[in-house]
Amino acid sequence: MLSVKCLYRAVHTYKMIPMDNLIHHPMETSLSPTANRETPRDRMVQALSQAIHEHHLAPGTKLGEDELSDVFSVSRTVVRSALQSLAHENLVELKRNRGAFVARPTIREAREVFEARALLEPRTARSAAERMTPEGLAILEAHIEAEHKALAAGEAGKALRLSGQFHIEISRLADQTIIANFIEQLIARSSLVIALYWQRQSALCDKHAHHALMEAFRAADGKEAEALMTSHLVDIVSALDLRERPHGDTNLKDILSRIGGTG
Amino acid sequence: MLSVKCLYRAVHTYKMIPMDNLIHHPMETSLSPTANRETPRDRMVQALSQAIHEHHLAPGTKLGEDELSDVFSVSRTVVRSALQSLAHENLVELKRNRGAFVARPTIREAREVFEARALLEPRTARSAAERMTPEGLAILEAHIEAEHKALAAGEAGKALRLSGQFHIEISRLADQTIIANFIEQLIARSSLVIALYWQRQSALCDKHAHHALMEAFRAADGKEAEALMTSHLVDIVSALDLRERPHGDTNLKDILSRIGGTG
DNA sequence: ATATCCAAAACTGTATACAATTTTGTGCAC
DNA sequence: GTGCACAAAATTGTATACAGTTTTGGATAT
Numbered sequence: 001m002l003s004v005k006c007l008y009r010a011v012h013t014y015k016m017i018p019m020d021n022l023i024h025h026p027m028e029t030s031l032s033p034t035a036n037r038e039t040p041r042d043r044m045v046q047a048l049s050q051a052i053h054e055h056h057l058a059p060g061t062k063l064g065e066d067e068l069s070d071v072f073s074v075s076r077t078v079v080r081s082a083l084q085s086l087a088h089e090n091l092v093e094l095k096r097n098r099g100a101f102v103a104r105p106t107i108r109e110a111r112e113v114f115e116a117r118a119l120l121e122p123r124t125a126r127s128a129a130e131r132m133t134p135e136g137l138a139i140l141e142a143h144i145e146a147e148h149k150a151l152a153a154g155e156a157g158k159a160l161r162l163s164g165q166f167h168i169e170i171s172r173l174a175d176q177t178i179i180a181n182f183i184e185q186l187i188a189r190s191s192l193v194i195a196l197y198w199q200r201q202s203a204l205c206d207k208h209a210h211h212a213l214m215e216a217f218r219a220a221d222g223k224e225a226e227a228l229m230t231s232h233l234v235d236i237v238s239a240l241d242l243r244e245r246p247h248g249d250t251n252l253k254d255i256l257s258r259i260g261g262t263g
Numbered sequence: 264m265l266s267v268k269c270l271y272r273a274v275h276t277y278k279m280i281p282m283d284n285l286i287h288h289p290m291e292t293s294l295s296p297t298a299n300r301e302t303p304r305d306r307m308v309q310a311l312s313q314a315i316h317e318h319h320l321a322p323g324t325k326l327g328e329d330e331l332s333d334v335f336s337v338s339r340t341v342v343r344s345a346l347q348s349l350a351h352e353n354l355v356e357l358k359r360n361r362g363a364f365v366a367r368p369t370i371r372e373a374r375e376v377f378e379a380r381a382l383l384e385p386r387t388a389r390s391a392a393e394r395m396t397p398e399g400l401a402i403l404e405a406h407i408e409a410e411h412k413a414l415a416a417g418e419a420g421k422a423l424r425l426s427g428q429f430h431i432e433i434s435r436l437a438d439q440t441i442i443a444n445f446i447e448q449l450i451a452r453s454s455l456v457i458a459l460y461w462q463r464q465s466a467l468c469d470k471h472a473h474h475a476l477m478e479a480f481r482a483a484d485g486k487e488a489e490a491l492m493t494s495h496l497v498d499i500v501s502a503l504d505l506r507e508r509p510h511g512d513t514n515l516k517d518i519l520s521r522i523g524g525t526g
Numbered sequence: 527a528t529a530t531c532c533a534a535a536a537c538t539g540t541a542t543a544c545a546a547t548t549t550t551g552t553g554c555a556c
Numbered sequence: 557g558t559g560c561a562c563a564a565a566a567t568t569g570t571a572t573a574c575a576g577t578t579t580t581g582g583a584t585a586t
Contacts, residue, residue: 039359039569040569040570041569064536064537064538065537065538066536066537074570074571075570075571075572076538076571076572077340077569077570077571077572078569078570078571080344080538080539081343081344081347084344084347084348085347085351088348088351096302096538096539096577097537097538097539097576097577097578098537098538098577098578098579099537099538109440109441112439112440112441112442113441115439115441115442116439116441116442116445119382119383119386119442120382123382176375176378176379177372177375178372178375178376178378178379178449179375179378179379179382182379182445186441302539303539303540304539327567327568328567328568329566329567337540337541338540338541338542339541339542339568340539340540340541340542341539341540341541343568343569359547359568359569360546360547360548360567360568360569361547361548361549361567361568362567362568527586528585528586529584529585529586530583530584530585530586531582531583531584531585532581532582532583532584533580533581533582533583534579534580534581534582535578535579535580535581536577536578536579536580537576537577537578537579538575538576538577538578539574539575539576539577540573540574540575540576541572541573541574541575542571542572542573542574543570543571543572543573544569544570544571544572545568545569545570545571546567546568546569546570547566547567547568547569548565548566548567548568549564549565549566549567550563550564550565550566551562551563551564551565552561552562552563552564553560553561553562553563554559554560554561554562555558555559555560555561556557556558556559556560
């Protein structure tokens, strides 16, 4: 039974190994004494975001405010603020007077997410390759390393999240902050799409894809990186089942069965 | 002296002619009795967003919570929620324990905004042209019409906002919701960039540019629309002064003079 | 037995009160 | 006269209490 209660574990996991989350924020300049100090709200956003990315919280899960305020030991004020943030990132859906739910991208949204990624990421990968530095290579290799470790340890969710962060890291290295933020949003939604529409029979294809990209980055071969990223994204989409479901009662019955029956 | 107080006018303007804001939301399906009812928070976001777009609120302006709660007659709870929304759209900047300020994009951010637009909008314009409908043409023409009226009435700010909404409308017609949202964010930030870096001597160039685009849309000529959009964006950037300021004390002195002296 | 309606419970939306932090103004020492 | 230190005022961060809406459960009538 998958519920918010498993956030206990998610929160603890987060607290015990925050390294993975900070791996891409190596230079935190402290301008003011308390300016960059993490607030309870930030911690909550981080933990929820991670739990969703790692598929510990399934799409459609109700995120009750009282429940969350208990789990995180903060007031509902903070909970609402965090939920609003996540809603802006399209990770949760806010329904007026109904509450917050982990977002359930429609098939159309799923298509659009990967269409947008196909538009942005290849060119970004090219940029990143062309301006690649030894430090950038080290960061990317560390991510792949961590992903392999997670996979070996059977932590599929964590591996999935790190796989996404690999893409985010690439966009950061391309030195285009705004586009990097867009890609970050898209990858967050991709995680939900994968949770909903991934078809089991397709093997995890991207293991060698990321390695191939690394080769292009080491060679600073922008054109190759762009081509590899394009085909990588095509591979991911082809592993999804985005056929429109035939009957219309999908909205009611199997949504509920999906929510209650997962995990 | 430009301050939050002029929001009184902004709010009233908004209340008296909300038509402009609803022009692109003609089909509001009411699924639930109160699901789509506008909340005070939405009204506030809308009013502030409009005021920033129309340059009634200059970049850097302090948005005090008490002040806003007075102006809009709501509690600080609602104010904070609205400010958080605007912060997510990069229209306001939240500084911890310092308050909210109308965002001041750096020169680098300004460049990135238009680089991202150059990446997204031409292809989007092409899509829109290829799937243009009579209804779409009517919407775009209505926008141009309204822009001309505003310009004739001397309402430069309103004209600027409508000019931006023309671009947003195009992206909506391209039927790519996610990319349309990205473009909407970029145009919001563009408005701040224009407020900060527009050089007076350059004439308003885009009058005929939008008309030329309309021609391409009427002809459903995607390739032409793409080319026109590309050159249109180049024109806008060339009307900006994005040279790095020579001396470093720009942060302190002329920011203050700019804030205090405008309006 | 089924459907409808009403009441109670649960939950979200909003306002207000309190705590913590930053800013500002004053006074003292050098 | 200048610089630093401390205190008061102002502003933001958080918690709690109350109001409005939705949901749920049962009772009643058909």
